[in-house]
Amino acid sequence: MRTPPLILIVEDNPESLDILRARLRAHNYEVITALDGEAGLTMAREKQPDLILLDIMMPKMDGIEVCRRIKEDPSLPFMPIIMVTAKADSKDVVAGLEAGGDEYLTKPVDHAALVARVKSMLRIKELHDTVLEQSAQLRVQLETATKIQSLFWPKIPDLNEGGHIWAVSVPATYVGGDLYDVIPLPDDSLLVYVADVSDKGVPAALIMAALSTKIRSEALVQGEVDKLLETVNDRMYSLTSEEGFFATIALARYWPSSGKMQLALGGHLSPLWIGDGEIRNLPQIEGMSLGVKLDVRFETKEILLSPGESILFFTDGVVEAENENNELLGNDRLISYIKNAKGPPWGKGLLDYISDWRGNSSANDDLTILEIWRD
Secondary structure: OOOOOEEEEEOOOHHHHHHHHHHHHHOOOEEEEEOOHHHHHHHHHHHOOOEEEEEOOOOOOOHHHHHHHHHHOOOOOOOOEEEEEOOOOHHHHHHHHHOOOOEEEEOOOOHHHHHHHHHHHHHHHHHHHHHHHHHHHHHHHHHHHHHHHHOOOOOOOOOOOOEEEEEEEEOOOOOOOEEEEEEEOOOOOEEEEEEEEOOOHHHHHHHHHHHHHHHHHHHOOOOOHHHHHHHHHHHHHHHHHHHOOOEEEEEEEEEOOOOEEEEEEEEOOOOEEEEOOEEEOOOOOOOOOEOOOOOOOOOOEEEEOOOOEEEEEEOOOOOOOEOOOOOEOHHHHHHHHHHHOOOOOOHHHHHHHHHHHHOOOOOOOOEEEEEEEEO
């Protein structure tokens, strides 16, 4: 907002206009004027004042129409409008407010009421402009955070023996709490996981970063996936339990040469084991979400991924994707897609399917998919 604020008076009565201008200038406001609605609308668009005093009854274009056009023009900044009416009729006042007016005064305008309403509207204008400025700064910071978060996504290694890995993570907002990683280990196995931090946005993204760092450091010294999760869980608990955050995780150690895979779950959706277009039965795996309590034990189960088979890890952003009718994708549609699509792989097609399902609706949750398959 300018210093001093710029006020536009739109008034067809020269005497009333002179009185308003004199009173406002006495309080050190800068004042510009217009004598009819069309001139007032033109001046509002050209000068973009900090406040408008707008008479309702005017020739060429009345104040209600001027107000409506200003408020409906997305190219204009927020300009508070005080409607000034010679009528005390409530219908006149209501019409002005419904057109977008922010305040009103009745003629003859009381000096104290004029000054009080002008000061009040200018405070609102200042707060509005401050919020917009802070919002713009936050947007820049979030765009930077998005770029930083992208550094956490690993480079997917090329596998021998006809093996493949593909993964994607799509935050619901600028940054998210989903994560995945692929960590090569010294014995030529890989530690892979998909995890989902409760909540979304910046807090979840910060916890995601801490969780990712801890898993990577523990993977270098702890080869057993259940023991690794026990250590990470205790660290997660000490970091986030007071704030109520937790994370779910589906973690596997995979040997590409043989297809052997050790699986562990921490409160996460079970991955899909797919063979010949059908969902195979995974062994039941128990495990609590990370960060809920200390000294949790995790189960490990082993499977063999054969040629032509795939295992699909995903977060709940897949099954909870909403369409324009607020319907969830759900497990049944996910299973139906797998059975009717050609694969492996299934992950890339699933991502497109979810996008089509959402249509024009906004993403309601972070979404991550990681797929391992063998030719």
